[in-house]
Amino acid sequence: MVVPGLRLGEVFRAEHILPMASGKGINVARAVIRLGGDGLAAGMLGGHTGRWMAELADVEGVPGVWTWIAGESRSNIILVDPQIGQATVINELGPVIAPDEWARFHADLVAAAQRPDCDGICVSGSLPPSVPAGKFAALVADLSTLGKPTWVDTSGAALDAALHVADGRFGFKINGFEAGQLLGMAVEDVAAAHEAAKRLHALRIPAVAITLGKQGAVYSDAHGAWFAASGPIQPVSPIGSGDSFMAALAQRLIAAPDDPAEALRHAVAAGAANALSIGSGIFTREEFDQLLPTSRVERVE
Numbered sequence: 001m002v003v004p005g006l007r008l009g010e011v012f013r014a015e016h017i018l019p020m021a022s023g024k025g026i027n028v029a030r031a032v033i034r035l036g037g038d039g040l041a042a043g044m045l046g047g048h049t050g051r052w053m054a055e056l057a058d059v060e061g062v063p064g065v066w067t068w069i070a071g072e073s074r075s076n077i078i079l080v081d082p083q084i085g086q087a088t089v090i091n092e093l094g095p096v097i098a099p100d101e102w103a104r105f106h107a108d109l110v111a112a113a114q115r116p117d118c119d120g121i122c123v124s125g126s127l128p129p130s131v132p133a134g135k136f137a138a139l140v141a142d143l144s145t146l147g148k149p150t151w152v153d154t155s156g157a158a159l160d161a162a163l164h165v166a167d168g169r170f171g172f173k174i175n176g177f178e179a180g181q182l183l184g185m186a187v188e189d190v191a192a193a194h195e196a197a198k199r200l201h202a203l204r205i206p207a208v209a210i211t212l213g214k215q216g217a218v219y220s221d222a223h224g225a226w227f228a229a230s231g232p233i234q235p236v237s238p239i240g241s242g243d244s245f246m247a248a249l250a251q252r253l254i255a256a257p258d259d260p261a262e263a264l265r266h267a268v269a270a271g272a273a274n275a276l277s278i279g280s281g282i283f284t285r286e287e288f289d290q291l292l293p294t295s296r297v298e299r300v301e
Helices: 024-034 047-060 099-113 133-144 156-163 176-183 190-202 241-255 260-274 285-294
Strands: 041-046 064-069 076-081 086-091 121-124 150-153 171-175 208-211 217-221 224-229 296-299
Touching: 024 041, 024 121, 024 241, 041 047, 041 099, 047 064, 064 099, 099 133, 121 133, 121 241, 133 150, 133 156, 150 241, 156 171, 156 176, 171 176, 171 241, 176 190, 176 208, 190 208, 190 217, 190 224, 208 241, 208 260, 217 260, 224 260, 241 260, 260 285, 260 296
Parallel strands: 041 064, 121 150, 150 171, 171 208
Antiparallel strands: 076 086, 208 217, 217 224, 224 296
16 A cells, blocks of 8 residues: 555555565566566465455466465555655464464475476575474475575564574575574674675575665575665665565576676665565566666675
């Protein structure tokens, strides 16, 4: 909802409303498609809201593999104030997931990832409150054994659990706050992000991408470490920029695995392009192409 001049405790009318299928995994798939690739979303859906989400994704052209559950999919409300370029996010609690529903979701996701046209996997989003973090760790561990580039973008207990089963098999994409929580340090600038990446490498995470908001992002793997930032923009909403970053990074690394610096440059350009509009991953290829030449990347020593 676009609400200019939003303030708590007052009555406003939304200037514009954009209903869209969302969630981090859907956002990543959408951004991959916007960048000219083939994205497939997978997740759990249920109830009237779930059916609506599947319909919205289908109409938009984002294919999905959905595991249907008994509960009602949650709705999240994003209030965007274009006057200041900021967004307020109100997330509903997710539905309770039964053990058999998670087992079906686990099996559906592994089956989708085994498809011959699947070149890479991004596991993105928060863990339902009823699912133990160990179940998430088992899922990413199974996906990472398929021999395809795998990235994890989550937080809290799920991120900590994934750390303990990584064993050099998948990468982490996290923001500075999440990295700081995980490692017990402040990660607010390039130097701190580089240090956090080195600590994660020591814990058997082979590739790490840490986003720093407007500052840019740091990427580190066996080839070295780099920092990248986009050219100046006038942001409208940051919601979904991290997912667009993830989509571009993974897509470019699949296409050119020996050039991570260029992958990072593509990623920050996609994140910036996303911030130019309201919605998650709905930037245009033209916006990305205009920002890419203005994005800079440098090696971090």
